[in-house]
Amino acid sequence: MSTQRVQVAIIGAGPSGLLLGQLLHKAGIDAIVIERQSPDYVLGRIRAGILEQITVDLLHEAGVGERVHSEGTVHHSIELVFANTRHPIDVTGLTQGKVVTAYGQTEVTRDLMDARQAAGLPSIYEAAHVQLHDFKGASPRVSYEKDGRSHVIECDFIAGCDGFHGICRASVPPGAIREYEKVYPFGWLGVLADVPPVSPHAVVYANSDRGFALCSMRSLTRSRYYVQCPMDDKVSNWSDDRFWDELRRRLDPDMAERMVTGPSIEKSIAPLRSFVAEPMRFGRLFLAGDAAHIVPPTGAKGLNLAASDVKYLSNALIEHYLEKSDAGIDHYSQRALARVWRAARFSWWLTSLMHQFPDTAGFGQKVQEAELDYLVHSESMSRSLSENYVGLPLDFGGALGLPTSS
Numbered sequence: 001m002s003t004q005r006v007q008v009a010i011i012g013a014g015p016s017g018l019l020l021g022q023l024l025h026k027a028g029i030d031a032i033v034i035e036r037q038s039p040d041y042v043l044g045r046i047r048a049g050i051l052e053q054i055t056v057d058l059l060h061e062a063g064v065g066e067r068v069h070s071e072g073t074v075h076h077s078i079e080l081v082f083a084n085t086r087h088p089i090d091v092t093g094l095t096q097g098k099v100v101t102a103y104g105q106t107e108v109t110r111d112l113m114d115a116r117q118a119a120g121l122p123s124i125y126e127a128a129h130v131q132l133h134d135f136k137g138a139s140p141r142v143s144y145e146k147d148g149r150s151h152v153i154e155c156d157f158i159a160g161c162d163g164f165h166g167i168c169r170a171s172v173p174p175g176a177i178r179e180y181e182k183v184y185p186f187g188w189l190g191v192l193a194d195v196p197p198v199s200p201h202a203v204v205y206a207n208s209d210r211g212f213a214l215c216s217m218r219s220l221t222r223s224r225y226y227v228q229c230p231m232d233d234k235v236s237n238w239s240d241d242r243f244w245d246e247l248r249r250r251l252d253p254d255m256a257e258r259m260v261t262g263p264s265i266e267k268s269i270a271p272l273r274s275f276v277a278e279p280m281r282f283g284r285l286f287l288a289g290d291a292a293h294i295v296p297p298t299g300a301k302g303l304n305l306a307a308s309d310v311k312y313l314s315n316a317l318i319e320h321y322l323e324k325s326d327a328g329i330d331h332y333s334q335r336a337l338a339r340v341w342r343a344a345r346f347s348w349w350l351t352s353l354m355h356q357f358p359d360t361a362g363f364g365q366k367v368q369e370a371e372l373d374y375l376v377h378s379e380s381m382s383r384s385l386s387e388n389y390v391g392l393p394l395d396f397g398g399a400l401g402l403p404t405s406s
């Protein structure tokens, strides 16, 4: 058995774990990243595509902003479709100049992985049986197996960045954690295809009596589209032709006509869930990103929340090591959860407004359309949507009575 010592052990090499590792490295704090899967597997997961400015700024701060700057597409508007009609929302005009950037999560992860490798920082991929020990005390440890051999990492802190199904949240005694959950009675079928995006807007969100549809992009030649589907549906039920046909039927006729179709290069079904675990700190264990919370993807908030958690956590750890202050650590959970709940509310609201629920038909559909009609014709409602969409500010310190620095 080998034993190693680091300041911070990071569990999970998704965007949360890799971004945290990079920000700590920039501050001279040493960390190791321990990941259950292989790098190729991690890069093969097609997920988010819309980055808030706060997330883009963090990538720059972490020293990996070059490609998002040159290859990401900056957007100023989104579009809502309902009752067969399109309504653009000028999110930049309504938020004093804020923008969102289309840049795939896969590319964010790749940039962070490459930077970690170029800096020679330690990462253990394909680590089996990862276990956490003694994080309530002063000397936490992480054990794992790799190629049949056992390893132990002694550390000051453990960062649980291992996603919704990870080991970190599951290691907390049930009495110490409270979980809030809402599971939606449908999923999203997503298709990635090398076709030009149907719309110049960042994202098109479509409400229709056949169910929700979303049009997004990865580049000027690669598009990402989704349709709401039954939660127990199977990818094998969906030929490419059936997918394109259903997507067209949920959009307005003009857009359906303009849609360029082609063979799918990825097709998957994701369930929709709202979930928040409180608190996000247990002694010397911190949870960040999907390990602590899940939002339905309708608001494009999951990856962005992961990034803001990591910003609060890296500031707190930097304060601990460099300024010998534990104020940031002590306030981490409260500070992160304030922003998490606002995003959870927004994602739940937009999901409820845009999807067909079992009782939506008839009256429910009409009420959704009336609310959407009010939204697109009311400057204050459009502004509220836009403020949430581009991302709420990082600092809720004032509102919570917390110091505003980290």
Ligand code: RFL
Binding pocket: 011, 012, 013, 014, 015, 016, 017, 034, 035, 036, 037, 042, 046, 047, 048, 049, 050, 051, 105, 127, 130, 161, 162, 163, 164, 165, 166, 167, 168, 188, 190, 270, 271, 288, 289, 290, 291, 297, 299, 300, 301, 302, 303, 304, 305, 306
């Ligand atoms: P991840 O990405 O799940 O990474 C966790 C990592 O931990 C590893 N792991 C373990 N490692 C070691 N030991 C264990 N026992 C482990 N168990 C797990 C996993 O293998 C994995 O590599 O979590 P992270 O880093 O917190 O990142 C969160 C984001 O991935 C997620 O919030 C977003 O993808 C959500 N999301 C979106 N977010 C946005 O901000 N904008 C979007 O446009 C957006 N679109 C989406 C989305 C999520 C979607 N799905 C999958 C529901 C679209 C979709 C379809």
Ligand code: PHB
Binding pocket: 047, 048, 049, 050, 203, 214, 216, 217, 224, 297, 298, 299, 300, 301
């Ligand atoms: C995506 O591009 O995959 C995407 C965009 C916006 C969302 C969800 C997913 O709300």
